[in-house]
Amino acid sequence: MEDMSNCSSDEENDEGFVLDDNLPTTFSSTDDDIDGFIKSLKEKFQKIKYFFGSSPKYETMDVSGSMSQDLNPKNENLATNVTCAGDSDNDKYSFDHCHRGLALIINNELFKDQKKVYSDRPGSSEDAKSLVKTFKHLGFHVFLQENLTALKMLKVLHSVSRDYNHSLADCFVCIILSHGHQIVKVFTEPHQETIVHEDVVVGVDGKAVATKKVLEYFNDQTCPNLQGKPRLFFFQACRGSKVDDGVNIDVEKTSKKNVKKRTYVDMADVTDQTSSSLEDMDDTSSSDAVKDNVMYDQTDAKSQRKSPLNRITIENPAPLHKDFLVMYATPPGYYSWRRAEGTWFIQSLCKVLNRREIRQMSLIKALVQVSNLVAVYYESNVPKDDLMHKKKEMPVIQSMLVKDVIFSKKKKKGKEMLLIK
Numbered sequence: 401m402e403d404m405s406n407c408s409s410d411e412e413n414d415e416g417f418v419l420d421d422n423l424p425t426t427f428s429s430t431d432d433d434i435d436g437f438i439k440s441l442k443e444k445f446q447k448i449k450y451f452f453g454s455s456p457k458y459e460t461m462d463v464s465g466s467m468s469q470d471l472n473p474k475n476e477n478l479a480t481n482v483t484c485a486g487d488s489d490n491d492k493y494s495f496d497h498c499h500r501g502l503a504l505i506i507n508n509e510l511f512k513d514q515k516k517v518y519s520d521r522p523g524s525s526e527d528a529k530s531l532v533k534t535f536k537h538l539g540f541h542v543f544l545q546e547n548l549t550a551l552k553m554l555k556v557l558h559s560v561s562r563d564y565n566h567s568l569a570d571c572f573v574c575i576i577l578s579h580g581h582q583i584v585k586v587f588t589e590p591h592q593e594t595i596v597h598e599d600v601v602v603g604v605d606g607k608a609v610a611t612k613k614v615l616e617y618f619n620d621q622t623c624p625n626l627q628g629k630p631r632l633f634f635f636q637a638c639r640g641s642k643v644d645d646g647v648n649i650d651v652e653k654t655s656k657k658n659v660k661k662r663t664y665v666d667m668a669d670v671t672d673q674t675s676s677s678l679e680d681m682d683d684t685s686s687s688d689a690v691k692d693n694v695m696y697d698q699t700d701a702k703s704q705r706k707s708p709l710n711r712i713t714i715e716n717p718a719p720l721h722k723d724f725l726v727m728y729a730t731p732p733g734y735y736s737w738r739r740a741e742g743t744w745f746i747q748s749l750c751k752v753l754n755r756r757e758i759r760q761m762s763l764i765k766a767l768v769q770v771s772n773l774v775a776v777y778y779e780s781n782v783p784k785d786d787l788m789h790k791k792k793e794m795p796v797i798q799s800m801l802v803k804d805v806i807f808s809k810k811k812k813k814g815k816e817m818l819l820i821k
Contacts, residue, residue: 434551434552437552437555441555441556442559442563444543445559490803491804492803492804492806493571493629496811497568497570499539499568499569499570500539500540501569501570501629502540502566502572503541504543504545504557504560504572504573504574505532505542505543505544505545506556506575506576506578507545507546507547507577508524508578508602508604509522509524509525509528510547512604512605513604513605513606514606515606517606518604518606521577523739523740523741523742524738524743526740526741526742526747527636527743527746527747530742530746531575531750534753534754535753537753537754538758538807539807539810543560548603549603549607550602550603550605551607552603553601554613557574557617558617561618562623566626566629567625570630571629571631571632571805572623572626572629572630573631574618574634575634575635576601576614576633576636576637578601578603578637579601579637580600580602580635580638580736581600581608581638581640581641582597582598582599583598583600584596585597585598593712594711595711595712597732597733598610599612599639599718599732601637602637611635611718612718612719614633618631619721626723629723630723630725630801630805631721631723632725632763632805633725634727635727635728636736636745637728638730638735638736639728639730639733640732640733640735642734643735643787643788644734644735645790645791646779646791720800722802723800723802724799724800725764725767725798725800727798728795728796729743729745729746729774729795730745730793730795732796735791735793737778737780744778745793745795748778749767749770751773752766752767753807759809760806760808762805762806763805763806763807764799764801764804764805767797770795774795775793775794778792779791
């Protein structure tokens with residue numbers, strides 16, 4: 401049985417929002433100085449510690465490579481409870497911990513890279529607002545960070561992994577909204593050249609963070625207090641420069657009088673490639689669409705020497721870990737799309753997670769519904785650019801979850817778990 405002595409009250413109303421207004425559910429930061437930025441992160445998580453109770457402490461290596469003392473006291477008995485509530489639903493992750501957990505949202509909208517490669521991402525703030533509302537509705541403590549350089553992104557991920565009290569949480573969520581692209585690595589062997597494409601997300605300074613690095617901060621070795629708990633990652637970013645034309649599917653609908661045909665537009669892989677832009681594209685409802693500034697992902701490819709070598713190209717998404725689910729806005733190599741009111745993917749995600757039935761629905765089933773919304777009901781509207789007009793998008797779900805994730809309502813705690821003020 402889990403020790404609840406350090407649990408604060410996490411009661412929810414019918415809509416799922418945390419009742420206590422004093423609970424620090426949402427944070428943001430705009431610090432420019434790295435040292436001050438790190439200090440502010442520590443202070444914020446110190447405040448969270450008082451609200452959520454202390455978790456087991458362990459020594460940890462900070463990003464700079466020097467040993468640092470974690471905020472939590474030393475305890476070898478790390479919380480790794482993976483049994484389900486009452487051992488009666490072994491097909492579901494246990495969501496009877498003190499808290500739902502932390503939802504980290506990194507929203508990069510205003511870019512200031514010196515090379516002027518990346519333009520701003522108008523509409524991303526609408527995604528951030530929707531996500532904050534949605535995940536507070538599900539009972540999460542939301543940690544919003546905006547317009548971060550690549551280094552600050554790493555610092556935030558490191559601090560969230562080490563300083564937040566995951567031992568009292570059901571799960572963890574990380575959402576990154578930014579520009580993205582693929583880097584190219586070439587491995588040459590006798591008679592064979594292998595070209596590997598790896599995903600990255602971009603800081604507001606134009607520098608890249610490998611997607612696989614984001615995931616590594618929260619694996620069992622780096623973040624042991626999340627062992628046996630679901631870790632959910634959502635990436636709203638481009639993964640290349642290709643666009644998806646979609647495919648028309650004829651669906652027969654039988655009636656008493658005759659057979660009528662109704663056409664749906666769905667996703668299909670295409671080889672049609674436009675300019676080598678690595679950015680999100682604006683998808684506007686008007687005919688005056690503006691294309692983002694471009695960075696050409698063909699640079700490395702053009703430098704490849706011509707030879708009789710056998711070339712193999714591999715799309716290499718970030719590796720998964722046990723109890724991880726990663727959902728991308730688009731397949732490897734493809735654009736993702738954004739409108740002034742937000743991106744197709746994130747707005748669809750919030751729409752599904754805000755449904756009343758989400759309290760009883762498997763997360764995988766819900767995410768399939770998200771994919772359906774994006775693939776079927778969205779289409780780019782850029783009539784002045786035939787290469788970008790009437791294009792589609794298909795999210796990608798990758799999962800190593802071993803049980804179902806169901807965001808059931810938190811049970812009300814006893815008086816001994818009331819928040820200490």
